[in-house]
Amino acid sequence: MKASRSVLLMFFAPVLLIALVAIMIGYWSLNSIKNQYEDNINLQIADIQVVQQAADFSREIGRIHQRVSAAIHSAIAGELNEVQLYYLHSDIVNDFARLTNEVNIIAGSELLREVNHGSVLALRDQYSEYRRFIIMATDIIAIDPSMATDYVQQAQQHFIQFSLYAQRITKLLAERSEVRSIEARKTQDQFFYQVIWLGFLALGLMFLLALFSAGLVSRKMLHVADALSVMAHNEQASLSLPHIEKMHQTSNGEFGRIAGALLSFRDAIAKRKQAEAEAFQLSFYDPLTKLPNRRLLLERLKHSMLVGSRSLQFGAVLYFDLDHFKTINDTQGHSAGDLLLIEVAKRLESTLREGDTLARIGGDEFIVVLESLGVKSQTAANEAETMAETIRLALNEPYQIADFRYFSTPSIGVVLFKGTQTPIDDLLKHADTAMYGAKKKGRNTVNFYDPDVQKTIEQRARLENELREAIELQQFEIYYQIQVNEHRQPQGVEALLRWKHPVHGQIAPAEFIPLAEETGLILPLGLWVLQTACQQLSRWQDSVFEPLTISVNVSAKQFKEAGFTEQVEEVLRQSNVQPNQLKLELTESIILDNVEEAIRKMRHLRGLGVHFSLDDFGTGYSSLQYLKQLPIDQIKIDQSFVRDITDDADDASIVQTIIAMSQALGLQVIAEGVETSNQQALLLQHGCKLYQGYLFGKPMPVEQLEASFKL
Secondary structure, eight states: OOOOHHHHHHHHHHHHHHOGGGHHHHHHHHHHHHHHHHHHHHHHHHHHHHHHHHHHHHHHHHHHHHHHHHHHHHHHTTOOOHHHHHHHHHHHHHHHHHHHHHHHHHHTOHHHHHHHHHHHHHHHHHHHHHHHHHHHHHHHTTTOHHHHHHHHHHHHHHHHHHHHHHHHHHHHHHHHHHHHHHHHHHHHHHHHHHHHHHTTTTOHHHHHHHHHHHHHHHHHHHHHHHHHHHHHHOOOSSOOOHHHHHHHHHOOSHHHHHHHHHHHHHHHHHHHHHHHHHHHHHHHBOTTTOOBOHHHHHHHHHHHHHHHHHHOOOEEEEEEEETTHHHHHHHHOHHHHHHHHHHHHHHHHHHSOTTOEEEEEETTEEEEEEOOOOSSHHHHHHHHHHHHHHHHHHHHSOEEETTEEEOOOEEEEEEEEOTTSSOHHHHHHHHHHHHHHHHHTTSSSEEEOOHHHHHHHHHHHHHHHHHHHHHHHTOEEEEEEEEEETTOOEEEEEEEEEEEETTTEEEOHHHHHHHHHHHTTHHHHHHHHHHHHHHHHHHHTTSTTTTOEEEEEOOHHHHHSTTHHHHHHHHHHHHTOOGGGEEEEEEHHHHHTTHHHHHHHHHHHHHHTOEEEEEEETSSOOOHHHHHHSOOSEEEEOHHHHTTTTTOHHHHHHHHHHHHHHHHHTOEEEEEOOOSHHHHHHHHHHTOOEEESTTTOOOBOHHHHHHHHHO
16 A cells, blocks of 8 residues: 555655755655554554454344344234245345355454454354344244244344454454554654654754654544544444544545544444344334333343342232223224234333333233332332222223224232242232232222132142042042921932042032032033932832932033933933933023023923922022923022021011912922921921921931931
8 A cells, every 4th residue: 555645745845845964864764654654554454444344244134134023023914925935035045145255254364363263253153043043034934923033033142142242353453453553653653763863963853843743643543543442442322533534524645544444433333233222122122012021021020029129128010901902903903903002002101100110021911010119018009009090090091093982991910029039920920810800800900919819729720630530530429318398208319419539538519519610520520410310210219219309400501501401311211210200400590591591491301201490599580470481390498598597587588488489380399408396397387398408317328318218
């Protein structure tokens, strides 16, 4: 590289003007300076060019990453077809083929190996891993966009590592250039001192002029060194380099070229940092609402728990979603749903305190983390409830979505935490449980997590598993309770299901029957009870027990099954019993849920000879109009009325009314829960002649029942 005209004139013109005597000395001095200066400039420009190549490469990688991320988003939205995705994959593969050659050239350069060979190798390895995941992502976008997203996230980690190694190499090169500039300046100063010593007597004036020229050059080189130092140690995305910018505008020679290279280097660093920031945004923030995603939420929640452990103050997690959010997607489309979520995020951000964390973890689900709510649990609970109510009221306000007005409400679950006592996963699970508790309360409400509720849920899950095992292992048995007339003569029995647990012993029906109803296990259980009762009837045929009827309780799920009547017919056929010996007990709620369908099924079975008893009468909401239509044979007075019949005038009046109504409709009436002779006497006085209760016998196994008949 030849020296510029300005530099030559700077050194040679003053020498020629002073004296011919100093020509040889000046020529030798300045030629040495020029050579040293040019060598240093060449080395610095070479360093900067390598760094520029690395920066351009990082920017190109960032462009590819953004393109793939945008393609995945478009694929999820259904905006790209398979042909477009194929060409995208082909373009990405071609780009990487070109970039692979460039990175191999960069990694193989003597300059980078001299600076930090280990970082260069790591740079190439991270790039290879990044390329592999990006190509895999573009290859699978059309099949599974979510898997492609996972690949992009994995590639992101390698891209970040790649950027870190590139930054490390850049810093090392900048530091190396800075050292070279300083060393060159020192060498130049030393050389000038030598020139001054040799020409002190004869070239005094040249010394002054040369010193001035050296100062001018030194200042510019110091500006270059300072700029490299700033770029090496400053983490900001954009840097102000006024001296370098002025040098680029006013200098046409080597310093102008250096200044231009430095400014390009600065711009490349800014673009790389921008790409890193965009990659960080994709990794830790929700692309729709710009809120923190689940990954960042977990980091911040962990931090909040650590802060609470030091300050001994409570924090809270508010877990909520939008009630009936699916409606807006189904009626107005997903774009309207997205607009609603964006508006919800804006409202939430405006209601929170500084330092609180708001995140969207998926769909219409949001989480708020509150810190520093006080050292007392009641105070913290009050603060959390106030904030939850503020959020609830804010989200209750109407939304203007596109051209229509929409209303939405949240169900909010709240759980308090103090320090790190509760694992994060358990804390979020508790908040989720509290949120579903709010939904059960009717939605649009705030519900706190109760450990007792959680314990109940866990016990329920354990009981459900044991209930399933009990069905498989046949741990159930039928107890029978006698039904008698006014002369205490047996008229029938009621079949009652009992569960004899191998560890816990007898489990009360009130504990497992509701669970069996909820889980659907009541269907196989109910069928087993019906089959067992009919088999018992079959064994009692042609014996002293033949006149007895067996009453079997039918659950709501059983009765609503489409093939219930056919199921009963099949059981009767297999057991070969008289249908009139079977009595099915139904509750009012079962029948009145769908009166027409209930009447149809009951009439069908009534035609076969099966009898029906209306169980727990008086506790429901049946009317005489429906009661007249039902093909029932018997009404059973609920034990809650019988229990206090001798002491409570209201209960006595209700029982008397039920008996009178039954007689008017031509129905039998039986009272359950009869435990004393006074209760029986009062029932008989009002006209009830059938009874069931401990006064006549407790539920017992069939062997014990048969033995009691033989006495």
